[in-house]
Amino acid sequence: MERFDRQITMRALRHEFLRQRLFGAAMIEDSAIFRDANVLNIFCGDGGVAMLAIQAGARHVLAIDTVTNANMARRVIRKNGMLDRISVMGIDVRQLDLSGLRYDVLLCAWMDDMAIFQGKLSDLIVARDRFIRPGGIIYPYMIRISACAIEDGKAWEATNKWINANIGFRYLHMRELLRPVLDYLKPEQIVTSFSKIADFNLYTITLEQLNRAAFFSMVTIQEAPVHSICTSLESLVMRPGGPVALNFNHFTPDYRHTIFYLGVQLNACPGSVIVGKLTELFDWSMTRQMLKWDYEYNGRNGKFVGSGNYTVR
Structure with a gap:
């Protein structure tokens, strides 16, 4: 149950802007991590963080989330002309089959919701163990x-x-x-x-x-x-x-x-x-x-x- 007020839509947009501004600044500062990296972005939301990874120097990003969020992310990424470097999939990470492909960076932009973090933590562990190469980076790591x-x-x-x-x-x-x-x-x-x-x-x-x-x-x-x-x-x-x-x-x-x-x-x-x-x-x-x-x-x-x-x- 989530309480709404008359300004909830605008506040939600400002909240997402805050999240992307926060992670965007950090990712640019840590651009050495993303430079020429293949990045797996789980729980990608509207695709904003995946695009920030490209701006930080990533070679390619696979962004995954629910079907609804993935469709939204695909529209946003297409509008920004980045679909050639960002692939979007609407799929549960447990059902994902990459045929042995391993990524350099696992990216997940957690910010405020402790409850969602707790509920999704098992999915992050699965993604880390199945799809990140030995010596790969988890961002953020803690x-x-x-x-x-x-x-x-x-x-x-x-x-x-x-x-x-x-x-x-x-x-x-x-x-x-x-x-x-x-x-x-x-x-x-x-x-x-x-x-x-x-x-x-x-x-x-x-x-x-x-x-x-x-x-x-x-x-x-x-x-x-x-x-x-x-x-x-x-x-x-x-x-x-x-x-x-x-x-x-x-x-x-x-x-x-x-x-x-x-x-x-x-x-x-x-x-x-x-x-x-x-x-x-x-x-x-x-x-x-x-x-x-x-x-x-x-x-x-x-x-x-x-x-x-x-x-x-």
């Missing part, structure tokens, strides 16, 4: 996920009204089937410090490691009700001096965050601590990722223990 607790009362009330109207009080156990929400965030909504949840090294992570647990600790920085856990996602690239995060303002109006509603309201006071564990469970039979948040609030106004389950894919 994804860092951080989280904080936020005040989001109006949205929290709207979400609960929707649950009760569409599911009903008798079926509240179905809350665990709720998906996290993509939405925009204002700095004043932040109630706690940010806590790093996990670093995903895309060179080394395996399918078996998709079932994992990560621990977090957040310190309350203002007195406010807490309704949700908000995650942010950073892409890291390797430079001669070491890893570099593709930095930008997470709280620009065009940057979307993945928000997990707790189902309760925590009345936090400054100096309180929220600790917990994020557990990831991948259901291979249904090809979906389940995320479970277990958390404990400790403050001078009391203690609370809770949890929430979310379907990612």
Whole structure:
């Protein structure tokens, strides 16, 4: 479920522009990686990042995504006169057969959506193992996920009204089937410090490691009700001096965050601590990722223990 407002179309366009500007600048700076390379761009979206790879010096790009996105990307790429150097396919990466062909660079422009990243991570692992040559480059090579607790009362009330109207009080156990929400965030909504949840090294992570647990600790920085856990996602690239995060303002109006509603309201006071564990469970039979948040609030106004389950894919 994704909340929309009257400006959602324009914001989505600005968001895509932000993503392409961010990765475009980084790819030009890292043009030595792309120069004369054959690039596999998975989850290519509208094709903008594939075209940026060509501008950075790539010899050829194979861009793949869903059929709908691939058709859109093909139109955009044709309009920009690059179809001779970019091939587009609408196919699941697991169904892709390249007859032994291996690529120099695996490109995937992750930016904001922690939920989609988690759900698609298994596809990236498959693409890496099947289609990237030994010594090939993954760009970006690492994804860092951080989280904080936020005040989001109006949205929290709207979400609960929707649950009760569409599911009903008798079926509240179905809350665990709720998906996290993509939405925009204002700095004043932040109630706690940010806590790093996990670093995903895309060179080394395996399918078996998709079932994992990560621990977090957040310190309350203002007195406010807490309704949700908000995650942010950073892409890291390797430079001669070491890893570099593709930095930008997470709280620009065009940057979307993945928000997990707790189902309760925590009345936090400054100096309180929220600790917990994020557990990831991948259901291979249904090809979906389940995320479970277990958390404990400790403050001078009391203690609370809770949890929430979310379907990612």
